[in-house]
Amino acid sequence: xxxxxxxxxxxxxxxxxxxxxxxxxINMHIPTLCYHPDLKVAGNCRVCVVEVAxxxxxxxxxxxxVTEGMTVSTNSYRVRTARKTIVELLLSxxxxxxxxxxxxxxxxxxxxxxxxxxxxxVYHDLVKEExxxxxxxxxxxxxxxxxxxxxxxxxxxxxxxxxxxxxxxxNKGKRQKVSTFYGKPLKDVFCIDxxxxxxxxxxxxxxxxxxxxxxWDAVADTSKHVVIATTPAVRVAIGEELGFEYNKQSDSKxxxxxxxxxxxxxxxxxxxxxxxxxxxxxxFMLKMKQDNENGATTILPYITSCSPGWVExxxxxxxxxxxxxxxxxxxxxxxxxxxxxxxxxxxxxxPKDIITVSVTPCTAAKxxxxxxxxxxxxxxxxxxxxxxxRMIRQSGIDIQRLDAADYEPLMSEHSGASVLTEVSxxxxxxxxxTLSELITGKELDPQMLRIMPLRGENGIKETTxxxxxxxxxxxxxxxKDIRFAVVNGSKYAGTIFGQLKxxxxxxxxxxxxxxxxGCIGGGGQPIPVSSDLIKARAAILYSLDEISSLKKAHENxxxxxxYREFLTKADLKENQKILYY
Amino acid sequence: xxxxxxxxxxxIFSNYTTSRYQVLKRTLQRSPDxxxxxxxxxxxxxxxxxxxxxxxxxxxxxxxxxxxxxxxxNANESETGTFKDREILERVPRKVLSGMAICxxxxxxxxxxxxxRSEYAYLKExxxxxxxxxxxxxKEFNLDFSIEIFLGGxxxxxxxxxxxxxxxxxxxxxxxxxxxFPVNSGLYGFPTVxxxxxxxxxxxxxxxxxxxxxxxxxxxxxSGSKLFSISGDTAKPGxxxxxxxxxxxxxxxxxxxxxxxxxxxxxxxxxxxxxxQFAETVIGYExxxxxGSMIFFNNSRSMYKVLHEYLRFFxxxxxxxxxxxxxGTQQLLLGIEAVKRGDKPxxxxxxxxxxxxxxxxxxxxxxxxxxxxxxxxxxxxFKEEILY
Numbered sequence: 001x002x003x004x005x006x007x008x009x010x011x012x013x014x015x016x017x018x019x020x021x022x023x024x025x026i027n028m029h030i031p032t033l034c035y036h037p038d039l040k041v042a043g044n045c046r047v048c049v050v051e052v053a054x055x056x057x058x059x060x061x062x063x064x065x066v067t068e069g070m071t072v073s074t075n076s077y078r079v080r081t082a083r084k085t086i087v088e089l090l091l092s093x094x095x096x097x098x099x100x101x102x103x104x105x106x107x108x109x110x111x112x113x114x115x116x117x118x119x120x121x122v123y124h125d126l127v128k129e130e131x132x133x134x135x136x137x138x139x140x141x142x143x144x145x146x147x148x149x150x151x152x153x154x155x156x157x158x159x160x161x162x163x164x165x166x167x168x169x170x171n172k173g174k175r176q177k178v179s180t181f182y183g184k185p186l187k188d189v190f191c192i193d194x195x196x197x198x199x200x201x202x203x204x205x206x207x208x209x210x211x212x213x214x215x216w217d218a219v220a221d222t223s224k225h226v227v228i229a230t231t232p233a234v235r236v237a238i239g240e241e242l243g244f245e246y247n248k249q250s251d252s253k254x255x256x257x258x259x260x261x262x263x264x265x266x267x268x269x270x271x272x273x274x275x276x277x278x279x280x281x282x283x284f285m286l287k288m289k290q291d292n293e294n295g296a297t298t299i300l301p302y303i304t305s306c307s308p309g310w311v312e313x314x315x316x317x318x319x320x321x322x323x324x325x326x327x328x329x330x331x332x333x334x335x336x337x338x339x340x341x342x343x344x345x346x347x348x349x350x351p352k353d354i355i356t357v358s359v360t361p362c363t364a365a366k367x368x369x370x371x372x373x374x375x376x377x378x379x380x381x382x383x384x385x386x387x388x389x390r391m392i393r394q395s396g397i398d399i400q401r402l403d404a405a406d407y408e409p410l411m412s413e414h415s416g417a418s419v420l421t422e423v424s425x426x427x428x429x430x431x432x433x434t435l436s437e438l439i440t441g442k443e444l445d446p447q448m449l450r451i452m453p454l455r456g457e458n459g460i461k462e463t464t465x466x467x468x469x470x471x472x473x474x475x476x477x478x479x480k481d482i483r484f485a486v487v488n489g490s491k492y493a494g495t496i497f498g499q500l501k502x503x504x505x506x507x508x509x510x511x512x513x514x515x516x517x518g519c520i521g522g523g524g525q526p527i528p529v530s531s532d533l534i535k536a537r538a539a540i541l542y543s544l545d546e547i548s549s550l551k552k553a554h555e556n557x558x559x560x561x562x563y564r565e566f567l568t569k570a571d572l573k574e575n576q577k578i579l580y581y
Numbered sequence: 582x583x584x585x586x587x588x589x590x591x592x593i594f595s596n597y598t599t600s601r602y603q604v605l606k607r608t609l610q611r612s613p614d615x616x617x618x619x620x621x622x623x624x625x626x627x628x629x630x631x632x633x634x635x636x637x638x639x640x641x642x643x644x645x646x647x648x649x650x651x652x653x654x655n656a657n658e659s660e661t662g663t664f665k666d667r668e669i670l671e672r673v674p675r676k677v678l679s680g681m682a683i684c685x686x687x688x689x690x691x692x693x694x695x696x697x698r699s700e701y702a703y704l705k706e707x708x709x710x711x712x713x714x715x716x717x718x719x720k721e722f723n724l725d726f727s728i729e730i731f732l733g734g735x736x737x738x739x740x741x742x743x744x745x746x747x748x749x750x751x752x753x754x755x756x757x758x759x760x761x762f763p764v765n766s767g768l769y770g771f772p773t774v775x776x777x778x779x780x781x782x783x784x785x786x787x788x789x790x791x792x793x794x795x796x797x798x799x800x801x802x803x804s805g806s807k808l809f810s811i812s813g814d815t816a817k818p819g820x821x822x823x824x825x826x827x828x829x830x831x832x833x834x835x836x837x838x839x840x841x842x843x844x845x846x847x848x849x850x851x852x853x854x855x856x857x858q859f860a861e862t863v864i865g866y867e868x869x870x871x872x873g874s875m876i877f878f879n880n881s882r883s884m885y886k887v888l889h890e891y892l893r894f895f896x897x898x899x900x901x902x903x904x905x906x907x908x909g910t911q912q913l914l915l916g917i918e919a920v921k922r923g924d925k926p927x928x929x930x931x932x933x934x935x936x937x938x939x940x941x942x943x944x945x946x947x948x949x950x951x952x953x954x955x956x957x958x959x960x961x962x963f964k965e966e967i968l969y
Contacts, residue, residue, distance in 0.1 A: 043758040046904050046943045057950060058942045063758035078942055082905075085939040089908035122932055124915040126908065150907065169753060169901070172736060174911045176901025 004070035019050060019061040019072055030074050031083065031115065033090075033108055034151035035062040036200055037530050040160055045090070045151050047112065049082050050074045058082055084116045092123035094203070095132060095146030101204050102142075106527055108202035109149055126174075137185035139367040140193035140209055148178055148205035154197035161516065163491035164313070166191040178205075190316050192309035192490065194514050195363025195384070195523020208363045208524055212387040218355045218380070219262030225349055227408075228258055228357040229269040229335045233422040233519040234385045236540045237361065240533065241389045241526035244400055246540055252404035257397050259405055265343075268407050269358070270414025272335040273421045273430075275562070276306065277553035279328045279579050280427070281434045284509060285474075292476045299506035301485070304427060306330040307514045308364035313490050318497050324510075327580045329378075331421070332358045333370050336378030337578045338411065342566050346410060355380045359388045361422075361522030364514070372578050384524025413558040416548030423538045424488040424518035425454035425461050428511045432465055432484070433552045441471040449551060455542070457517070457531070459492035460485060462507070484509045489516035590798060590806035590822045592786045593779070594672055602718045605679040608788045609722050613643060613687040620784060623792035624804040628779035629655065629740070630847060630872040631947070635780055641764040642688040645772035650690035652681050653768065653775045655745060657698045659737045660848035661894065662874035665808040665820050666778035670697075670704050673782065674711045678728060680781025682719060683788065684774055685726040693728035694768075696745050699735040737898035741946045742775040743767075744900065755902045756946035779808055779873070800826035803865030811836050813845075813877035823864075830859040832875065840879040843962065848874035849891040850951035853884070855962040884963035889917060891955045899948060905940040906949025912936060913956060920968060927968050934960065 001012040006019070006028055013022045018041070023030045034045040043063035050061045053071035058079060061072075073079065091113055098104050127146050134144035152169060155178060159165045166189060170179040180189045197206045218226050235254055236246045244250070251268075258266045284302045291299070305311055305325040314322050329337070335358060340351040356379050358365065365382040372378055383391075392399065417433055420426030429451050436444050453463045462485040470478045485507040487493050493512060499505045515521045517534035520541065525533075550556060567578070608616060621636035642650060654677060658666040669677060681693045697705060712728055719726060736754045738744045743757035746768050767773025776784075783805060787795050796804040803825035812818045815836045823832070833841050843855045846862075846869050854862050854869075862868055878887060892914040901907040916933040919925040937953035944950045960967055 041758065043945060044902050044904070046945065049943045057944075060758070060945075065760065081935070082939045082943040085936060086904050086943060089904055089912065089936075092912065093908050123908075123912045123936075124919070126911060150901065150904075172738075172901050173895075173897045173899040173907065174901075176899075176907060 002066045002068050002070075004066050004068070004072060006072045007074055013066055017066055019052075019059070019064050019066055019070075020048060022066050022072075023061060023074065028074060030061045031112055032062055033112065033149065033202055034153060036153050036156075038161065038200070039153060039156045042152055042156065045149065046086050047083060049079060049086075051076045051079050084118075087112045087116050088118055088122050090149050091118055092121065093126045094149060095127045095144075101147070102207050102210070103204035107204065135186050136209065137187035138191065138193065138209065139187070140363045141186060141191070141195060141198060142207050142209050143180075143186055144205050144207070145177060147203045149203055150176065150178065151202060152178065153200045153202065154178060154206055157196045157200050161489065161491060162192070162194060162196055162514065163494060164190065164192055164194075167197070190312075192313045192514060193364035193367050194309050194490070196515060197523070198363060199523050199525060199527050199529045208384050208386065209366060210387055211366065211381045211383050212391050215357050215381050215383060215391070218357070223353060224355045225264045225347075225353055226262070226355045226357060227265040227267060227339050227343070228263040228359065229267045229272070229332070230254065230258070230359045230388075231269040231273075231361070231422055231519065232419045232541055232544060233361045233522065233525075233537065234359050234388065236520070236537045237385050237525050238389055238392075238399075241386075242392065242399060249404065250399075252406065253399050253402045255407060256402040256405035257392055257395075257399050260397055260402070261391055261395055263357070265408045266405075267335070267339075268412040268414055269331060269335055269360075270418035271411045271556070271558065272331040272338065273418035274415050274553035274556045274559050275334055275338070275579070276328065276331040277417055277421065277427070277430045277434055278559065279334075280304065280326060281431050281438065281554075283326055283328055284431070285435065285438065288477065288508065289474075298503065299508060300324055301500065301507040301510040302326060303510040304512055306421075306427070307512055308362055308368040309514045310490070310512050313493065313514060318493070321497060329370060329579055329581060330368065332360060332365060332382070333368065333378045334579055336380075337370070337372035338562070340376055340378065341372060341578055342562060343411060351376050357381045357383065359383050359385065361385050361519050361525045362515075363523045370581065385522075386524055386526055389526060411558070413550075413556055415550040415553050415556050416545035417551060417553045419541050419544045419548070422519035423455075423541050424513045424516070425451075425456075425486045425511065426518065426541070428454055428463075428484050428486055428509065430553055431509070434554045436465070436467070437552065437554065439467050439471060439474050439477060440469050442469060444552065454484070454486055455538075457488070457535070459488050459516075460496060461488065462486065482509070483507045485511070487512040488518070490514040590824055592790070592806055593669065593676070593782055593808060593822055596789070601714065602675065602679060602722075604785055604789045605682055605718075606722055608679075608683050609686055609724060616683060616687050616788070617643065619792045620787060623787045623795045624802075625780070625783055625787060625795075626803070626866055627777060628783055628807060628872070629777035630660065630850065630870065632866050632870045635776065635784060638764055638774055638776070639684055639687050642690070642772045642774045645765060647772050649692070649769070649771040650688055651768045651771060651773040652684045652688065652690045652693040653742075653745070653749075653773055654681055654693065654695045654778055654781055655740065655742065655775050656701065656778050657696050657733050657739045657745060658701070658778070659698060659740050660850065660872050660874050661891070662812050662845070662848045662876040663810045663872055665810050665873050667701055667704070668820050669778050669782055669808070670701070670708060674708055675715070676782045676785040677778055678711065678715045680776075680783075680785040681728060682715075682724060682726050683784065684776070684781070686724055688772070688774055690772075690774070691725050691727070693726060694749065695728060695730045696739070696749065697730050697732050699733050702732055705730055705732065736900070737894075738900045738946070738948050741948060744946065745775065746773065753900070755900045756948075758945075777872070783807075798824050800863075800865055800867065802867040807873060809873045809875050811875050811877070813875075814838050814841065814879035814882070815877045825865040827864050828860060829854050829862040829864065832864070833859055833877070836875075837877055838879055840881075841877050842880050842882070843878045843884070845876040845878065845887070845955070846874070847871040847954070848876070849894050850948070850954055852954050853887075853958040853962060884959055884966040885917070885921060888955065888959045888967060889914070892917065892952075895948070895952050903945035903949060905944040906946075906952070909936055909940040909944070909949065910952060913952065917967060930960065930964075930968065
């Protein structure tokens with residue numbers, strides 16, 4: 001342990017800790033801006049400067065490791081004036097139209113400005129007129145350079161966390177800025193729309209492209225029947241921003257809130273996740289069968305494609321892998337298409353009069369669309385958790401005071417397996433539950449309900465499943481190792497593809513989530529984000545599975561209805577348009 | 582010869598004999614500790630702008646245990662008014678290479694790299710020819726050390742050692758967070774000694790003449806001699822080797838045009854010394870530490886224009902990474918323009934002064950920290966010229 005004092009308060013922290021870590025330990029607040037707990041330390045903004053006895057210059061608390069006997073002052077005259085000057089400088093470079101700003105009220109620069117009471121502008125306004133035109137070309141993300149503080153959190157997020165690298169720093173001095181490749185519009189450069197940058201941007205330089213105003217218009221239009229689907233990942237995160245802890249009653253209160261907002265029908269996306277698991281499993285089994293019949297010698301994995309943005313990632317970075325992607329639609333597109341086909345039919349509605357709204361933690365979902373029927377989009381509006389929170393705020397509803405309400409019964413029943421699909425590794429767990437019973441014809445060994453190697457924060461997780469008994473037709477799988485791997489975040493895709501190319505570790509099944517943690521760590525979740533919050537959300541989702549009486553997707557009785565009545569299982573082609581790309 | 586001229590030395594460019602690499606050969610027969618001790622006895626300090634003791638730097642690198650170590654010669658000579666490294670590389674490259682090889686021998690580095698400023702690309706060929714000869718010779722000396730040339734991208738901040746290393750790794754030339762310092766974790770994370778061109782030459786000079794002889798020159802704090810790039814309003818522009826501890830007055834008497842009102846010592850990032858401080862200002866580590874740039878301004882010059890030009894330079898050459906430097910340089914420039922135009926009151930200068938001082942304490946690297954040097958020294962001595 002290293003001993004030091006901060007503002008005369010002694011503190012001991014492990015070697016390698018920074019001054020900022022030590023300050024956190026004794027609850028001493030040091031303001032930061034470019035620092036983010038999920039990212040590599042940068043030391044760019046200099047907001048966290050502190051004074052260390054014996055050092056001529058101030059040092060940044062975020063980047064300076066503690067040393068034995070260090071004497072730190074976080075509030076000396078030199079520190080205060082430097083810090084205030086830095087905030088003033090940042091504001092001079094910032095388009096401070098706070099009242100009109102999308103991040104008004106949740107902006108780290110605004111907080112700093114209010115903390116240091118930056119009044120009259122001391123310095124010249126450096127914002128260039130041409131910067132005031134945001135890049136709105138992307139369907140998912142808006143980039144507004146006039147709001148950028150050059151902290152480079154987006155650059156680090158995109159390169160280090162996502163392995164995408166949409167943004168980089170260009171030019172130097174007064175022309176330095178964060179730019180896309182050659183400054184091209186976002187829609188024309190490689191970007192997987194994951195939105196991880198938007199949830200780490202301290203200001204409104206990068207935000208999701210909001211659609212909630214359009215949703216308000218839809219619910220106000222009496223000629224439209226608006227159906228909204230939420231997912232568990234959204235529901236567990238809402239409370240973080242609205243200030244309540246998620247519990248058993250939360251879901252029914254959220255339903256009540258959505259009805260109050262004006263939605264005609266509220267469904268649980270879990271139902272569609274169950275359908276997705278069944279379809280995914282079917283496609284996977286057929287692929288294994290086909291490989292066997294073709295006498296394939298090398299194993300090429302069947303790769304999930306449900307994480308929006310993943311298809312774009314593979315198409316650009318690993319195009320030779322693209323044929324291995326599942327053709328199955330993502331759960332939210334299945335939601336859209338079934339609402340407009342099956343639900344419309346059941347409720348005697350014209351699909352053209354139905355508006356489907358999906359709320360997910362995902363910004364990339366905004367760009368993902370398909371049409372099962374000509375001219376009719378499966379999903380009309382995709383909004384993020386953050387946008388839904390905004391709608392609830394605007395409505396003035398206090399969720400905690402609402403009485404419970406119920407989902408639309410037709411399409412809301414869901415299994416514990418469906419809940420898992422939003423945690424990294426969960427889709428694989430859910431699939432194995434169904435796969436086991438379909439291959440063996442026997443009830444699942446309860447031990448298989450918790451596949452621990454597939455849980456947790458590792459970037460690559462794997463497990464092997466072997467069936468000693470198989471049903472007729474699946475003899476080729478008897479006693480054979482079926483290898484599953486989970487890629488927890490797009491940055492690990494390169495590693496696993498590298499292994500595949502060298503044929504070191506052949507996998508049969510590969511689950512990929514572009515965001516670390518899975519959907520629960522999506523780029524549209526409430527700000528601030530951190531790996532601790534993701535862990536907490538994962539714990540809730542696992543517990544929801546534990547308490548659910550229905551564990552397997554294919555046992556969902558309401559699912560059987562739709563398959564019997566509507567999606568005749570024998571004829572995959574019929575279902576093709578609804579469930580597959 | 583008058584007393585002043587005795588201050589002029591000729592060590593760096595002299596004795597360039599045809600017997601190649603004799604000093605290197607001789608030095609390699611000694612133990613690394615012995616060599617480093619001699620450097621420390623000689624009191625050699627870095628000949629760039631910072632003045633870190635060279636012997637200690639080599640000692641730190643030697644102490645590190647690593648599979649790989651590097652010796653980098655910083656030839657990104659970009660400080661305004663400096664052109665001595667170019668001359669050294671043109672005229673006595675052999676001394677530079679010897680200095681580097683001895684450093685490699687002492688620290689255990691097997692690889693040397695010359696970070697050559699892109700504007701000096703024309704030197705690359707002749708330097709490479711000399712390197713071929715060097716590599717031939719070094720084989721005979723049984724030293725496992727090779728040197729290659731890396732051509733920089735042309736940015737000022739690359740002169741900062743960690744930015745230089747970043748640029749060599751193929752990244753933007755931006756300073757790193759320190760510690761760790763390059764001697765502990767430099768190029769690709771390996772211990773790296775980064776020394777200025779002149780530092781390597783001077784080390785070689787010390788091994789040639791001995792520390793005892795070397796310390797006869799200069800003062801207790803600043804031993805030896807150093808090259809100065811003299812330019813501006815002078816009849817004798819060029820490179821001159823002077824003993825350290827010289828006062829500005831002595832230099833002005835020798836090189837000035839009898840009309841010198843100020844000397845900018847250390848280039849854009851250095852200090853403006855007005856006439857009334859000539860006598861009291863000593864050039865050396867106890868006084869003004871400098872990389873050797875001396876720009877003379879006579880009475881015909883507007884100090885506003887001088888300062889404006891320096892600030893314009895900084896606003897351009899800041900890498901843009903840290904807030905104080907990126908925005909501060911722009912605000913200082915716009916600020917003095919506004920005061921000059923009358924858009925801001927004269928008191929606004931005080932706001933700018935405070936800003937410059939805050940940049941000194943909070944900027945990430947030497948570039949942003951040193952903007953206050955010219956700003957405050959020019960402002961305090963030529964306030965009327967700046968304001969009106």
